Amino acid sequence: MNNTILELKNISYKYKNNLILNKVNLKINSGEKIALLGKSGSGKTTLISVLNGTIKPTQGEVKLFNKSFDELDRKQKRKITTIWQDLRLIEDLSAEQNVNCGLLAENNFYFAIKNLLNICSFNKAHKYMQLCRLHNSIYDKKIRKLSGGQKQRVAIARSLIQGAHILLADEPFNNLDPKLITTIKNLLLENVDKNNTKKSPKTTLVSLHRLDFLNDFDKVIGIRDGKIFFNIKRTNLKQLHLDKIY
Amino acid sequence: MNNLKLNYTSLSFLPILVSIPLGYQLLTNIHFGGFELFEEFLISAFNPKINNEIIITVINRLNETILISFLSWLVSIIFGAILGILSSKIFYKIFNIPNFFYSIIKGFLTIIRSIHEVVWGILLMQIYGINFSIGIIAICIPYIAVNSKVFAEQLENIEHKSFESINQINAPKFSSLLTLIWNPIITTFKNFGIYQLECSIRSTVILGLFGIGGIGTSIFLSFQTLNFRELWTYLWSLAIFIIVSGSIFKKIKFNKINKILSIFFIAVFFITILFSFSYFLYYIFNNNFENFNYFSSLFKSSSDLGLLYFLKLILETIILSLLSTGIAISLPPLLIGIFNNNTSKILIKIFAFLLRLIPTPVILLTLLTFNNPSLSLAALTLGLHNAGITSKLLFTNLDSQDKKKYIAMKSLGISKKTSWLLGLFSQQAKSYLAYCAYRSDIIIRETAIVGVIGSVGLGWQLRESLSSFAWQEVILVLIAYSSIAIVGELINGKIKNSLT
Numbered sequence A: 001m002n003n004t005i006l007e008l009k010n011i012s013y014k015y016k017n018n019l020i021l022n023k024v025n026l027k028i029n030s031g032e033k034i035a036l037l038g039k040s041g042s043g044k045t046t047l048i049s050v051l052n053g054t055i056k057p058t059q060g061e062v063k064l065f066n067k068s069f070d071e072l073d074r075k076q077k078r079k080i081t082t083i084w085q086d087l088r089l090i091e092d093l094s095a096e097q098n099v100n101c102g103l104l105a106e107n108n109f110y111f112a113i114k115n116l117l118n119i120c121s122f123n124k125a126h127k128y129m130q131l132c133r134l135h136n137s138i139y140d141k142k143i144r145k146l147s148g149g150q151k152q153r154v155a156i157a158r159s160l161i162q163g164a165h166i167l168l169a170d171e172p173f174n175n176l177d178p179k180l181i182t183t184i185k186n187l188l189l190e191n192v193d194k195n196n197t198k199k200s201p202k203t204t205l206v207s208l209h210r211l212d213f214l215n216d217f218d219k220v221i222g223i224r225d226g227k228i229f230f231n232i233k234r235t236n237l238k239q240l241h242l243d244k245i246y
Numbered sequence B: 001m002n003n004l005k006l007n008y009t010s011l012s013f014l015p016i017l018v019s020i021p022l023g024y025q026l027l028t029n030i031h032f033g034g035f036e037l038f039e040e041f042l043i044s045a046f047n048p049k050i051n052n053e054i055i056i057t058v059i060n061r062l063n064e065t066i067l068i069s070f071l072s073w074l075v076s077i078i079f080g081a082i083l084g085i086l087s088s089k090i091f092y093k094i095f096n097i098p099n100f101f102y103s104i105i106k107g108f109l110t111i112i113r114s115i116h117e118v119v120w121g122i123l124l125m126q127i128y129g130i131n132f133s134i135g136i137i138a139i140c141i142p143y144i145a146v147n148s149k150v151f152a153e154q155l156e157n158i159e160h161k162s163f164e165s166i167n168q169i170n171a172p173k174f175s176s177l178l179t180l181i182w183n184p185i186i187t188t189f190k191n192f193g194i195y196q197l198e199c200s201i202r203s204t205v206i207l208g209l210f211g212i213g214g215i216g217t218s219i220f221l222s223f224q225t226l227n228f229r230e231l232w233t234y235l236w237s238l239a240i241f242i243i244v245s246g247s248i249f250k251k252i253k254f255n256k257i258n259k260i261l262s263i264f265f266i267a268v269f270f271i272t273i274l275f276s277f278s279y280f281l282y283y284i285f286n287n288n289f290e291n292f293n294y295f296s297s298l299f300k301s302s303s304d305l306g307l308l309y310f311l312k313l314i315l316e317t318i319i320l321s322l323l324s325t326g327i328a329i330s331l332p333p334l335l336i337g338i339f340n341n342n343t344s345k346i347l348i349k350i351f352a353f354l355l356r357l358i359p360t361p362v363i364l365l366t367l368l369t370f371n372n373p374s375l376s377l378a379a380l381t382l383g384l385h386n387a388g389i390t391s392k393l394l395f396t397n398l399d400s401q402d403k404k405k406y407i408a409m410k411s412l413g414i415s416k417k418t419s420w421l422l423g424l425f426s427q428q429a430k431s432y433l434a435y436c437a438y439r440s441d442i443i444i445r446e447t448a449i450v451g452v453i454g455s456v457g458l459g460w461q462l463r464e465s466l467s468s469f470a471w472q473e474v475i476l477v478l479i480a481y482s483s484i485a486i487v488g489e490l491i492n493g494k495i496k497n498s499l500t
């Protein structure tokens, strides 16, 4: 079971003389559910951006399936999906069009055109939006007209629809009410939904501030000032660990 | 309040000082030979010729104008969008192409843009002869470059983060590109493309004056034969056409696009591209092989232009631009401010509309009826025409502005003019000046049109050199033109940045 799919080797990231990530080593194994903890500004978002290849580290190596990002083809890169903290949706497109953007990778250019012209099928998008408890009245609304929590769930739906193996979720529970948080948490972490079909990626790394959720994870990573302070099994987590990073 | 402070408001009025040298030169050049003609010209405005024959001519000529302007608009908007994408950073980010190509395309488009469509038209007519499609090509060349700049500017607003998130989906690159640029492109098309159609109509009319065909040619011929009543029939029908087409286009809503309509648009898009390319190839390979001799004669011909004379032409062109810009900036606020009542406002609006409507060469020719050709006369023409355009903007902005401050000042007993100046105009001055900076880019290019007719500056020299097939001189003049326009654009860009 211990097959590493995503690995950071001695990663440092410098931005204008500030060391934002400091010699980070990290292995993510297939099927793991990882919680990423850390104060605001500790480097969680930066770490996630390095993990998905958006930020090129100043030093060190990122390996996905044992290859660096440059060696991977598009199909392999697609195995990672990200729910961004700042969502990064396309504001002028409708909610369903944004969710369909998650399908761009597995479809051709023609699909992109049809999506923009609003003449493609949105069935799959709607299915995922329903899973995220999005009401069908917002399907064709522009993102800029949605509430914070609605936008958050559109971003989640866009990510899940990609059917990736690895999900990197950066504070995905922002803007959600308690009931929705539970729903979304189950959606992100459970491999199987009630119809016994797999909806969420096998491997998940979630950055979060909710310590009461840790029971749902296998592993906990604590980061502070760009350095990993601990990377342990959840069952081994002590208050002492948390004191170190908060 | 006693000493003059340099703020945006005073800067909007100061340029009117150009009217001192301008007025002086105009007064010394006045002649009374043509006053009757001028009078006749004015009176004919109220008494245009209307009969069956002329109505049929109007319809035929308008059809030509519509065809030329619509086709050139369509081609230039589509290729403008494509080149706009190719000259935007987002394209290079997605495809990972070195920025070197970005600079090359941008530079190339800047040069193309710096030369006015009339100059392209005259040039192409000299090479290929008068031809219907020359009009389309002449308009398309600078318009594509202008449009591409506008599209590219909008595309630069796409956030890097949106790019990153789409990039992370790892979709085919064209899908990512299209998804990112879709909305900026559509919005630009809606906001700017429609307005460009009107510009395209005006350009067609002006090129018509130079013989391309359409209503412009009729206007020119009737002017030449001093058939003023006929002339006004053409001008008024053009006015009606511009107003009607403008209001029709305002009504069209692109929001409710359905399947059939989108397929139609896509079809138009690809057919236009296909046609343009095949026409281009046809032109190069089939049409005018023998005319390539002209290009070889470029190396045989010599230039008789002395350096000093050439510098004088350049200076004249620069002065011409400055004087016209001065008028275009200051005349509208001055008139609106001084004659600040409803009747005058309507009169100014009508006058401004006429100045926009009547092509600059016709304005110039009219003024020539009682004034000898001079630099000032050309500047006045260009200035008045552009004042017609800046005043339209000023009126629109003033009308939509909150009038609270103005009303409050008036109720305090402050005079109407002062309240208008400090309560209304002062808030518009900055954005008005920014628009004028943009307008002066266009004025520099338009000096070519009045130059050709009014015997000043590089425009005149261009015509002379062309008619004597002195291709080296032509190239020299074009380079000079282009340099002035590009330097002007750079300076105006700086001014605009400091104003916004």
Ligand SMILES: Nc1ncnc2c1ncn2[C@@H]1O[C@H](COP(=O)(O)OP(=O)(O)OP(=O)(O)O)[C@@H](O)[C@H]1O
Residues within 6 Å of the ligand: A015, A020, A038, A039, A040, A041, A042, A043, A044, A045, A046, A047, A085
């Ligand atoms: N684009 C940027 N430019 C400059 N500094 C940045 C940038 N992005 C992040 N930083 C800095 O890097 C550090 C880590 O930021 P990061 O966003 O990774 O923190 P975070 O743990 O995600 O915080 P939060 O919980 O508030 O989202 C911070 O000190 C931040 O100021």
Ligand SMILES: [Mg+2]
Residues within 6 Å of the ligand: A044, A045, A046, A085, A170
């Ligand atoms: Mg963060």
